[in-house]
Amino acid sequence: MPDPVIVAFSRITDDDDADVVLRCQKGDTEAFGVLVDRHQKRMLNVTYRMLGDYDEACDVVQESFLAAYRAIRTFRHEAKFTTWLYGIVVNQARNRLKQSQSRARHETHSLDDPVEMADGSVSRRIADGGQDANTELEKKEVQRAIQDCIGTLEGEYREVLVLRDIQGFSYEEIGQMLRLPDGTVKSRLFRARVFLKDCLVRALGDLS
Amino acid sequence: MTCKEMENLLAGLVDGALSEEERHRVEAHLRTCETCRKALADLENADRLVKRMEEVAPPPWLKTRVMARVREEAQQRQGFLRKLFYPLYIKVPIQALATVLIAVVAWNVYKAGEPEFRQAAPPSAALQETPKAQAPTAPAPAAGTVKEDRPAVREKKAFAPPPPAVEDRMERKAETSREAPGTNAAMPAKPPEASGSAPVPHKDKGDMKMSDAAVRQGADRAMPAPAMEQKQKALKAPVGSVARESAKLESASPMPSTAVASRPNLEMTLRSADPAAAAVRAEAVLRELNARIAERQTRGGTVILTATITPENLDALREKLKSIGPLREGAALAPLPGAPLSIRLEIRPE
Numbered sequence: 001m002p003d004p005v006i007v008a009f010s011r012i013t014d015d016d017d018a019d020v021v022l023r024c025q026k027g028d029t030e031a032f033g034v035l036v037d038r039h040q041k042r043m044l045n046v047t048y049r050m051l052g053d054y055d056e057a058c059d060v061v062q063e064s065f066l067a068a069y070r071a072i073r074t075f076r077h078e079a080k081f082t083t084w085l086y087g088i089v090v091n092q093a094r095n096r097l098k099q100s101q102s103r104a105r106h107e108t109h110s111l112d113d114p115v116e117m118a119d120g121s122v123s124r125r126i127a128d129g130g131q132d133a134n135t136e137l138e139k140k141e142v143q144r145a146i147q148d149c150i151g152t153l154e155g156e157y158r159e160v161l162v163l164r165d166i167q168g169f170s171y172e173e174i175g176q177m178l179r180l181p182d183g184t185v186k187s188r189l190f191r192a193r194v195f196l197k198d199c200l201v202r203a204l205g206d207l208s
Numbered sequence: 209m210t211c212k213e214m215e216n217l218l219a220g221l222v223d224g225a226l227s228e229e230e231r232h233r234v235e236a237h238l239r240t241c242e243t244c245r246k247a248l249a250d251l252e253n254a255d256r257l258v259k260r261m262e263e264v265a266p267p268p269w270l271k272t273r274v275m276a277r278v279r280e281e282a283q284q285r286q287g288f289l290r291k292l293f294y295p296l297y298i299k300v301p302i303q304a305l306a307t308v309l310i311a312v313v314a315w316n317v318y319k320a321g322e323p324e325f326r327q328a329a330p331p332s333a334a335l336q337e338t339p340k341a342q343a344p345t346a347p348a349p350a351a352g353t354v355k356e357d358r359p360a361v362r363e364k365k366a367f368a369p370p371p372p373a374v375e376d377r378m379e380r381k382a383e384t385s386r387e388a389p390g391t392n393a394a395m396p397a398k399p400p401e402a403s404g405s406a407p408v409p410h411k412d413k414g415d416m417k418m419s420d421a422a423v424r425q426g427a428d429r430a431m432p433a434p435a436m437e438q439k440q441k442a443l444k445a446p447v448g449s450v451a452r453e454s455a456k457l458e459s460a461s462p463m464p465s466t467a468v469a470s471r472p473n474l475e476m477t478l479r480s481a482d483p484a485a486a487a488v489r490a491e492a493v494l495r496e497l498n499a500r501i502a503e504r505q506t507r508g509g510t511v512i513l514t515a516t517i518t519p520e521n522l523d524a525l526r527e528k529l530k531s532i533g534p535l536r537e538g539a540a541l542a543p544l545p546g547a548p549l550s551i552r553l554e555i556r557p558e
Binding site: 032 | 223267273274
């Protein structure tokens with residue numbers, strides 16, 4: 001029979017994770033594995049799109065889960081666990097981003113890195129309307145171009161774009177994760193969309 | 209509104225995030241602006257591309273590593289809690305409890321046995337030397353030499369607490385010599401075994417026979433019948449009897465002895481908020497009842513009066529002292545018939 005407290009929490013917050021979180025809070029270490037299973041993929045995708053580096057993204061996710069485990073007793077079930085957890089991962093990714101940006105300033109660029117032009121645009125990778133545009137290779141190139149364009153965005157624009165347009169979180173959830181008012185989330189997102197569109201037009205030509 | 213300013217609103221139109229009013233404004237502008245229509249198309253295409261991005265899959269080792277570290281953390285946390293709370297909840301309280309218990313017991317024992325401790329305090333170094341310094345047959349020292357030898361004072365100290373402050377000692381010395389200069393000469397120190405084993409009551413008259421009787425009676429009270437006979441024989445022996453020597457020394461004194469025997473017949477404790485004032489009143493009471501005040505000592509806040517009083521006046525004394533403050537009496541030793549009763553009255557602060 002389910003714990004009435006858990007049922008009450010689940011109903012109040014409409015949170016599927018409430019029961020598992022309560023088990024973790026009571027000291028059930030293995031219950032945390034359930035949360036890892038449920039969220040690791042989405043967390044990795046958020047982090048990967050923010051950082052653009054798979055290994056680094058895995059590392060950040062690992063650290064985020066550990067930070068969440070350490071702090072799980074402080075979670076008060078006032079918001080959804082997902083919001084709380086993704087707040088942690090975005091924060092960790094943001095910190096990692098700052099570190100990498102700081103490191104990148106002191107390092108030489110790789111030949112594989114997107115080349116930023118004098119006007120701030122990235123170099124065009126795919127020829128306009130190429131005949132083998134539907135090939136798998138071209139698909140990968142498009143994906144890479146999008147990722148590179150996301151990488152050119154400032155951190156504050158990047159995180160709202162990833163959370164809303166790629167991961168599909170609501171404005172309210174994003175506001176809770178980033179502790180920002182709705183209006184700020186929207187204005188940042190609209191600007192991020194315009195920046196990304198401009199970048200993609202420069203990188204891919206016609207987007208239709 | 210320019211097309212550049214309109215662009216941000218177009219971005220909001222993509223997912224229907226604009227308010228009704230903003231949406232109407234943008235749609236009106238789009239009907240007339242080709243550039244903005246193109247921009248909106250690009251925004252929608254970019255959004256489509258972004259949403260079609262492939263998801264990456266987490267590596268299989270990610271969960272394993274996360275859980276390994278989580279378990280490690282949990283163990284460390286348990287270990288830390290154990291380290292922190294084991295001594296806190298078990299060892300420390302037991303040790304602390306034991307310390308507190310010992311302290312409380314020690315305090316109670318001290319408080320309960322305080323009078324006994326005071327009486328049983330070890331004699332000072334000066335007292336221990338006394339038997340050597342003074343031979344049993346030595347004649348009574350002259351009154352003028354009292355200050356140098358002071359055997360009587362030393363004997364009194366045998367039952368006083370460990371060496372008092374210098375001022376106290378000086379004060380006592382002065383008082384003793386002032387009140388009864390002959391007393392000290394008449395009360396040479398007795399060997400500790402004589403004074404300790406058989407209390408010799410105070411002798412009022414300088415009669416040797418009386419002194420013998422007193423010694424015998426005092427000893428009789430403390431002994432069972434068979435032992436008493438032996439003791440009586442020993443006391444009748446012409447030489448070597450400490451008590452006899454003591455009596456001889458006392459009888460040599462020209463003045464009747466006013467010194468109180470080493471152990472008084474009666475010990476009384478009076479409590480008062482102002483011991484000094486209470487002492488003055490107690491002295492007045494004693495004088496009123498024809499008591500003879502032998503000594504007055506002050507130690508810290510406590511005043512000790514030593515006096516002799518006739519047994520008939522004892523009840524009256526009790527009543528009058530009770531009017532000064534709460535009175536407590538220790539065990540009493542019966543005085544000799546007809547002999548005055550020695551009293552040690554301790555006036556303590558409340």
